[in-house]
Amino acid sequence: MNCQEFESNAREIVREQSEVLEHAEGVAHAKRCSHCAERLREEQSLWLATRAVLDDTSDQANAAQRRGEAALLTVLRQQSVSASPAFSIGARPVIWRWEP
Amino acid sequence: MEGFAPLPLIRIKAGWKIRVLMTKLTEPSDIELLRLSADGDEPAFLTLYQRHYGLVYRFALLMSGSINIAEEVAQEVFLSLIRDASGYDSERAPLPSYLCGMARNQVRRLLSRERPYFQLVDDDTDVERLPQLITQDDPFRDFTRNEMIRFVRQAVLALPAHYREVVVLCDFEELSYADAALILDCPIGTVNSRLHRGHALLLKSCAFSKVTSRQPLLLE
Numbered sequence: 338m339n340c341q342e343f344e345s346n347a348r349e350i351v352r353e354q355s356e357v358l359e360h361a362e363g364v365a366h367a368k369r370c371s372h373c374a375e376r377l378r379e380e381q382s383l384w385l386a387t388r389a390v391l392d393d394t395s396d397q398a399n400a401a402q403r404r405g406e407a408a409l410l411t412v413l414r415q416q417s418v419s420a421s422p423a424f425s426i427g428a429r430p431v432i433w434r435w436e437p
Numbered sequence: 438m439e440g441f442a443p444l445p446l447i448r449i450k451a452g453w454k455i456r457v458l459m460t461k462l463t464e465p466s467d468i469e470l471l472r473l474s475a476d477g478d479e480p481a482f483l484t485l486y487q488r489h490y491g492l493v494y495r496f497a498l499l500m501s502g503s504i505n506i507a508e509e510v511a512q513e514v515f516l517s518l519i520r521d522a523s524g525y526d527s528e529r530a531p532l533p534s535y536l537c538g539m540a541r542n543q544v545r546r547l548l549s550r551e552r553p554y555f556q557l558v559d560d561d562t563d564v565e566r567l568p569q570l571i572t573q574d575d576p577f578r579d580f581t582r583n584e585m586i587r588f589v590r591q592a593v594l595a596l597p598a599h600y601r602e603v604v605v606l607c608d609f610e611e612l613s614y615a616d617a618a619l620i621l622d623c624p625i626g627t628v629n630s631r632l633h634r635g636h637a638l639l640l641k642s643c644a645f646s647k648v649t650s651r652q653p654l655l656l657e
Contacts, residue, residue, distance in 0.1 A: 417477025
């Protein structure tokens with residue numbers, strides 16, 4: 338692998354989204370080339386940063402999820418009640434009366 | 438039977454994989470849960486909600502930079518799902534893609550409503566015109582984790598919207614190009630080129646090269 342090929346694959350190499358052989362060649366190239374080693378470190382730093390951001394955002398998502406749950410369940414209940422024919426607007430229950 | 442002789446060994450070696458497979462097989466599918474939810478089944482709806490809320494919320498948060506918008510968008514997406522589940526066509530896209538697509542539209546709508554407060558960069562912004570978020574010195578030396586997270590979020594927000602979308606979906610959520618293309622309703626090639634450009638812009642604005650000399654190469 339040369340520097341140009343490494344450059345176009347650096348993102349995938351760090352994220353282990355490249356083919357096994359490509360990954361191995363990329364890492365081997367970075368060990369020989371100081372420029373590409375630096376490039377690999379950059380990609381690793383960005384990847385680690387994105388993981389940290391994602392973890393942090395996931396914590397916020399969990400809190401928001403709990404807050405929104407009750408309101409959505411209320412809507413779901415209302416929806417299923419209004420969709421039920423027995424309770425639909427305008428529907429009148431049929432009452433059977435025995436008349437001698 | 439001789440054919441079964443190696444089975445215990447295979448089972449031991451592949452035990453973890455078998456367990457994962459069995460879990461996936463026993464979990465109800467999104468379509469099944471959606472059908473039950475439409476009939477008012479609360480546990481089914483909650484399972485769907487818990488399964489996909491995170492993705493929708495994180496996407497909205499990273500796209501907008503606003504907790505309020507993210508929460509509003511996520512709530513609106515699941516409300517739409519309750520009110521009109523028939524709007525989802527399982528043959529067109531998996532449910533997460535559909536939900537993210539809705540979230541994307543909602544974020545756009547809310548950002549345009551609050552445009553005075555959100556300075557979105559135009560489509561053809563050059564790298565040099567992006568805000569330089571760092572100093573020439575090592576910016577992370579005294580950074581805490583929280584500061585670093587805030588810094589990266591700002592860098593993501595500084596990206597033009599069409600690059601930001603693919604960066605959030607592919608770099609952060611690690612979706613495939615095909616899944617991102619479904620959400621963004623564009624060809625895979627477009628996702629590829631936007632990601633290449635957006636990723637480069639993000640790297641440049643973060644300038645991690647200033648700080649990486651202290652970090653070892655993780656890959657072997």
